[in-house]
Amino acid sequence: MKNKTSKINSISLCKYLLTLLLFLPFLGHAQQNVEMADAFRSNGKIYVVVLVICTIFAGIILFLVFLERKIKRLERNQLN
Amino acid sequence: MQKSWWKILCVLLLGYSIVGGFLFTAPHLPIIHETIRNLYFHVPMWFSMMTMFTVSLVYSIKYLRSNNLKDDLFAVQFINIGLLFGTLGLITGMEWANFTWGEPWSNDPKQLGAALSMLTYFAYIALRGSIADYDKKAKISAVYNIFAFALMIPFIWILPSLADSLHPGSGGNAGFNAYDLDNHMRLVFYPAVIGWILMGVWISSLMIRLNLIDKKDIFNEEQNLKNQFDITL
Numbered sequence: 001m002k003n004k005t006s007k008i009n010s011i012s013l014c015k016y017l018l019t020l021l022l023f024l025p026f027l028g029h030a031q032q033n034v035e036m037a038d039a040f041r042s043n044g045k046i047y048v049v050v051l052v053i054c055t056i057f058a059g060i061i062l063f064l065v066f067l068e069r070k071i072k073r074l075e076r077n078q079l080n
Numbered sequence: 081m082q083k084s085w086w087k088i089l090c091v092l093l094l095g096y097s098i099v100g101g102f103l104f105t106a107p108h109l110p111i112i113h114e115t116i117r118n119l120y121f122h123v124p125m126w127f128s129m130m131t132m133f134t135v136s137l138v139y140s141i142k143y144l145r146s147n148n149l150k151d152d153l154f155a156v157q158f159i160n161i162g163l164l165f166g167t168l169g170l171i172t173g174m175e176w177a178n179f180t181w182g183e184p185w186s187n188d189p190k191q192l193g194a195a196l197s198m199l200t201y202f203a204y205i206a207l208r209g210s211i212a213d214y215d216k217k218a219k220i221s222a223v224y225n226i227f228a229f230a231l232m233i234p235f236i237w238i239l240p241s242l243a244d245s246l247h248p249g250s251g252g253n254a255g256f257n258a259y260d261l262d263n264h265m266r267l268v269f270y271p272a273v274i275g276w277i278l279m280g281v282w283i284s285s286l287m288i289r290l291n292l293i294d295k296k297d298i299f300n301e302e303q304n305l306k307n308q309f310d311i312t313l
Contacts, residue, residue: 034108034109034110034113035113036106036108036113036114037113037114046102046103049102050098050099050102050103053098053102054095054098054099057094057095057098061091064282064283064286067286068286071286071289071290071293074290074293075289075293078293078296
């Protein structure tokens with residue numbers, strides 16, 4: 001009799017453990033710390049990168065504007 | 081198209097997307113880390129390419145109805161700029177894949193599909209170069225353009241989503257929406273897409289105007305022929 005109850009107890013214990021195991025992936029996921037470039041940000045150095053890219057972008061836009069002006073002049077010459 | 085308000089809008093949107101793309105918060109994801117910010121620059125390339133090719137298709141159909149060589153010129157230049165954006169999209173995708181998928185080219189269905197549709201459009205350029213007669217060149221390439229567009233849609237959108245692909249949005253992989261838990265990314269992504277499309281239209285319009293000046297003899301000759309035809313009728 002005693003043996004039977006201990007068997008049932010061990011089975012239910014196993015059930016609890018298995019249920020806990022099911023939650024393991026979620027626990028692991030919650031504890032996972034994804035490394036981002038936070039130090040780069042807090043040092044303020046990301047602004048250097050933004051500045052450099054904005055400069056390149058401004059250069060390309062200026063080039064397009066000058067090209068457009070040149071084409072406009074050609075179009076005017078063509079009409080005359 | 082020579083009004084300048086949309087060009088200013090393009091510069092403002094792109095400037096905002098560059099600053100916001102680097103400085104705003106991004107979701108913390110394993111493997112991808114900060115490279116998720118590539119989304120603001122790599123994906124708009126493909127959106128712009130799709131837009132350029134769609135506009136080109138419209139002009140090719142227009143050419144087949146009107147037989148006006150100007151419509152043909154519009155179709156070619158939009159494809160040229162679409163290919164420029166597609167090439168940039170392919171290169172940036174390979175650069176991103178090198179650090180997240182482990183190698184730049186893994187024969188992924190999305191990569192293959194993109195490369196195949198690009199080749200289809202490069203064949204359009206090659207086809208044009210092989211025909212000397214202007215009207216014949218325009219007519220054959222307009223028909224081919226419709227065929228190329230009909231190939232590109234399954235290559236880029238349908239086949240990769242049927243196969244197993246590492247690329248987000250295909251083969252059971254989560255797309256853009258899954259990364260975008262708090263809608264922060266949309267605030268930068270959509271302005272970036274609109275800005276790059278406007279940039280593509282801007283460059284295309286410059287190329288078209290340059291070619292209109294460069295090949296004015298052909299267009300004038302066509303106009304003269306039409307006038308003569310009208311007079312004799």
